[in-house]
Amino acid sequence: DARVTQTPRHKVTEMGQEVTMRCQPILGHNTVFWYRQTMMQGLELLAYFRNRAPLDDSGMPKDRFSAEMPDATLATLKIQPSEPRDSAVYFCASGAAQTGNQPQHFGDGTRLSIL
């Protein structure tokens, strides 16, 4: 089965450090989503791309977060500088936008701990 691949699976770093999370969407999918999951806030949409173009990043703190898609096989989410409140699980999901009824497919997430 095709899968969304996220790296790293776990990241522990100190406050102030740059964090880069990577996502390889399912081949042929043209939408990519970044979510953050915490106990308090649940699942939050941070940003999403269609055909590599950013369409909505309103859920993302723009002063420290950035999301890009250098090519169709790679999406990145960066945090610089990181803060303890950024500790969460970050999920990437991809989908095929050509047909409106298609679900999103999720990766297994990056568990981020900022000390």
Added chain:
Amino acid sequence: AQSVTQLGSHVSVSEGALVLLRCNYSSSVPPYLFWYVQYPNQGLQLLLKYTTGATLVKGINGFEAEFKKSETSFHLTKPSAHMSDAAEYFCAVKKNRDDKIIFGKGTRLHILP
């Protein structure tokens, strides 16, 4: 605007008992509806989806859900709970031509031995 309400952030059922997880949605147009399951330390996995046609939808692991337009509901059921069903379940809604899916806050299912 679309929204999803899942009744009960935690539900406990005995092994072998009926599982019923409730989901109500609001949408200005006929929606696409989904149930996802999340096991510990994993991403969300699609259980089932409703798009058009038959309102009773069967999914993986013995789960099914029924789309009831008059009640704006899409409740998830399973006749007999198994210990392996313990997980968090998310109901979600999507409009045609919208890329984004709106997720509910999730219901954590506990299975009692």
